[in-house]
Amino acid sequence: MIIIGSDHGGLILKTALNSYLTRRGFQVSDAGTDSDASVDYPDFGQKVAETVIAGEAELGILICGTGIGMSIAANKIPGIRAALVTDVFMARMAKEHNNANVLVLGGRVLDEQKACDLVGAWLDATFEGGRHQARLDKITALEQKYS
Numbered sequence: 001m002i003i004i005g006s007d008h009g010g011l012i013l014k015t016a017l018n019s020y021l022t023r024r025g026f027q028v029s030d031a032g033t034d035s036d037a038s039v040d041y042p043d044f045g046q047k048v049a050e051t052v053i054a055g056e057a058e059l060g061i062l063i064c065g066t067g068i069g070m071s072i073a074a075n076k077i078p079g080i081r082a083a084l085v086t087d088v089f090m091a092r093m094a095k096e097h098n099n100a101n102v103l104v105l106g107g108r109v110l111d112e113q114k115a116c117d118l119v120g121a122w123l124d125a126t127f128e129g130g131r132h133q134a135r136l137d138k139i140t141a142l143e144q145k146y147s
Helices: 008-023 041-053 068-074 088-096 112-124 131-146
Strands: 002-006 028-030 059-064 082-084 102-106
Touching (some): 002 008, 002 041, 008 028, 008 112, 041 059, 041 102, 059 068, 059 112, 068 082, 082 088, 088 112, 102 112
Parallel strands (some): 002 028
């Protein structure tokens, strides 16, 4: 399952991605928001990140206006590797080299087609392991040191 969440700045794109993921055959859990009223992005970043860490969703997608705030918020949760991406190469590398378990997008930066392309590239990529796993192990050690 994939859990997807946004603030008001990502609502329109979240709705489009929800449909895209469903068409691709993924089970999707929508963590909100369901309104264009102003809300605080850390609340939704936390909800999605905690759901992924708990194993209740395999992957997460977060969307705010630029993606920056959601990325910062989600990456505060130990074990989350949230990657803010703006092109297909970044989306693919987020999975292949960094094994990102949360993808972050900017709802006011990307159009619907571009966002679908980025999500598709990320979902279709596979973590390469090897030297990249050794680097992730170092990141995990940093999390443990400063937690």
